[in-house]
Amino acid sequence: ASKSTLPYHVRADSHQHLVAQKLFRIAEQKKSNLIISADFSDTDSLLQCADELGPYIAVFKTHVDIVHDFGEKTVVGLKKLAAKHNFLIFEDRKFVDIGSTVQKQYHGGALRISEWADIVNVSPLGGWGVVEALEQVISNETSPYRDERAVLLLAEMTTAGSLATGKYTQKCIEIAKQRGGAVIGFVATEALGTAEPDLTTTAKEDFLIFTTGVNICQSGNILGQQYQTPEAAVRGGSDFIIAGRGIYTSENRVETAKQYQREGWNAYEARIAS
Ligand code: BMP
Numbered sequence: 307a308s309k310s311t312l313p314y315h316v317r318a319d320s321h322q323h324l325v326a327q328k329l330f331r332i333a334e335q336k337k338s339n340l341i342i343s344a345d346f347s348d349t350d351s352l353l354q355c356a357d358e359l360g361p362y363i364a365v366f367k368t369h370v371d372i373v374h375d376f377g378e379k380t381v382v383g384l385k386k387l388a389a390k391h392n393f394l395i396f397e398d399r400k401f402v403d404i405g406s407t408v409q410k411q412y413h414g415g416a417l418r419i420s421e422w423a424d425i426v427n428v429s430p431l432g433g434w435g436v437v438e439a440l441e442q443v444i445s446n447e448t449s450p451y452r453d454e455r456a457v458l459l460l461a462e463m464t465t466a467g468s469l470a471t472g473k474y475t476q477k478c479i480e481i482a483k484q485r486g487g488a489v490i491g492f493v494a495t496e497a498l499g500t501a502e503p504d505l506t507t508t509a510k511e512d513f514l515i516f517t518t519g520v521n522i523c524q525s526g527n528i529l530g531q532q533y534q535t536p537e538a539a540v541r542g543g544s545d546f547i548i549a550g551r552g553i554y555t556s557e558n559r560v561e562t563a564k565q566y567q568r569e570g571w572n573a574y575e576a577r578i579a580s
Pocket of ligand 1: 343398462463464493519520521531548550551552
C-alpha cells in the first residue's frame, strides 16, 4: 500500500478541505501527529485530560455518549480548550444507520455533535447514503459550520476477527472518491493505497489515515483489541496515531503523551525522508 511521503505542510497547502489544512498545520506547528482517545465517563475528567495533554496533541478524540453528565459544560469546555491549546475535536461516533436517522444523530439531538466536533466518522455499512446525509448537513447553506466539518470513513477496525476488511474496505475507498468533499480520510490500521505520490499535479485524493489501536507497551487485550506501536503505525502509513489507555492510564500521562508524540513525530520525519 502506498503511503504519503510528503511533509504535512505541503499537504496542507494543496488540500482542498479546510479541516485537513488546519490539521496538517497544527501537526506541523506542534510537531505532533498524536491524537488522544479520551474515553472518560465524566465531564471534569474529560476536560482535565484535554487541558493537561492539549499542548502535545493534534486532535482530541471523544466518545461523548459515555459521558454521564454530558451537557453545556462539556461542549463549552471542549471548545474553549481546543482554542486554548490549538487542537481539533474528533467525535468517534461511528454513525451506522440510514441517512435520515444519521442526520438527526449528527445535528441537534442530545449530543449536538455538529456544533462542536470538527471531525466525525461513519461506517458506510449501509452504502453511500449515510455519507451523503452527513454531507448535506455540513454543506447546508444555513449551517454556521460550513467547510469546518469533516468526515472520516471507518475503513478498518483494530479488533480480532474484524469484518471491516477486503471488499468493505475497498468500497470505503470508492465511496470516498465518489462522494462530495466532506470525506477527508479513513480510520484504518495502515495506508490504503490512496496516497498520491505527487500532489503538485493533483491533490484531489489526499486522504488522511487515522489509526486507532496504538500502544507502546501492550499488544492487545482480552476483548480482542490489537495494538501496534506509534512507530509501526506511522511507518505503515498512518498520518495520525490514536492512543487511549496506553497514555491516560499510565502513571504520568503528560510524560507518556510526550513519549508517544516524540515517537510518532520521529517516525513521520523518517517516512518523509525515505
Ligand atoms: P485504547 O487505545 O484505549 O485501546 O482506545 C482505543 C480507542 O479507539 C477507543 O476509543 C475505541 O473506541 C477506538 N477504536 C478502536 O480501538 N479500534 C477501531 O477499530 C476503531 C476505534 O474507533
